[in-house]
Amino acid sequence: MREGSLEAPVRRPLAWRDPDFTDPAKLDAEMRRVFDICHGCRRCFNLCDSFPRLFDLIDASRTGELDSVDSKDFKPVVDACTLCDMCFLTKCPYVPPHEFDLDFPHLMLRYRAMEAKTKGVPFADRELAKTDRNGKLGTLAAPLANWLTDRGNARGRALLESRAGLHREAELPRYASRSLAARARKEAPAVNREAPAFGKRKAVLYATCFGNYNDPGPGLATRAVLARNGVETEVLHPRCCGMPTLEQGLIEEVAAAAREVAAALLPWIEKGYDVVALVPSCALMLKFEWPLILPEEQAVKRLAEATFDVAEYVVDIARKEGLAPGLRPIEGGMTLHMACHARAQNMGQKAAEMLRLIPGAEVQVIERCSGHGGAWGFKKANFETALKVGRPVARQAREAGKAYVTSECPLAGVHIMQGIERLGGGEKAGPELVRHPIQLLARAYGLDGTAQGGTAP
Known part of the structure; x- marks a missing residue:
């Protein structure tokens, strides 16, 4: 049996309409099969919090093996998965077409589908996921919404923490006054x-x-x-x-x-x-x-x-065609965080390639998870863990000494800056956050004034 696959990874279509997909017994059997393989490999130990939770669970069990772990204790492992896909694409040697046929993120998705079917989704989580509705309301009342969610609004954030489970120190997205x-x-x-x-x-x-x-x-x-x-x-x-x-x-x-x-x-x-x-x-x-x-x-x-x-x-x-002329250098250099979901598209470091089109561009690339993981990182139960997972990224960004920090992920960049804030910047002024690399390219073209979003940094 091969140690790992030499072929490019492939993903199977999700059999979500098959009754077996959410059958608790069949799902549990598959989780035990996959978790036992992960336990014997452990290459993903430093990717996110799911794998440390799994390995600690096994190591603390009576036999030190999966056989003595109760299935009800699997849920924290599932809850820590942000569906970033990095284990599938960058670490796991057993993804399809390997005969082990292991797809950890989609297994976590299957567990959540089973939970949603059998128990439902918690009300607060369900409402937070209604991003179109929330966005329409937020833009209609942007000053009020932004006041309520501002970190400086102690009462408003305490209310959001108690009712919606959003950590009071997490920097929440602001709303624009016009879409x-x-x-x-x-x-x-x-x-x-x-x-x-x-x-x-x-x-x-x-x-x-x-x-x-x-x-x-x-x-x-x-x-x-x-x-x-x-x-x-x-x-x-x-x-x-x-x-x-x-x-x-x-x-x-x-x-x-x-x-x-x-x-x-x-x-x-x-x-x-x-x-x-x-x-x-x-x-x-x-x-x-x-x-x-x-x-x-x-x-x-x-x-x-x-x-x-x-x-x-x-x-x-x-x-293919060549860019229009007019790009000018940007002084001070750029630290670029490669978003996990950009890496998961398996297209290479396109954001870095784009920024290097700027004459004389100094681009330092960080290819590691920021720890945020969408709404996961905002939650009271996860925020401190998200900062811990993202601490190496924040440290690299702070120590790079570049003028700008940017990320393709609009949430990751803000989270990295919160990590830098936690580390402490000393007397030296910290880097400026530019929310997306395309905004630096616009700045190099002298188009920065036409490309402002109207939201606070």
């Missing part, structure tokens, strides 16, 4: 007809919930950069990609989101538009997770084939 889609309808940047890509490309920006309601800045920067490079753009947000509900095991709801978004974007794809997703988690959903959930749906397949991550798209233009 990206609303701004795009009134603000269309002039397309550069002299750019090499003019007439060859046009793109729909899938706004995403965060890009639409919380921080339009990266979306505006993307439009400005693409316009400078001759690319006509439209901005659409049919609905959330479903990542928050995927994390809760509500796969049927994710499938409904996939069908709706694919139906809305397919006419644009048929007119020759590329699709650019503004957040890595959402790009991952469109490109990889949706086709595994609905492998028989042609619209979903076509959308996956037409979708690009932001940095991936800019680098593709640079390679």
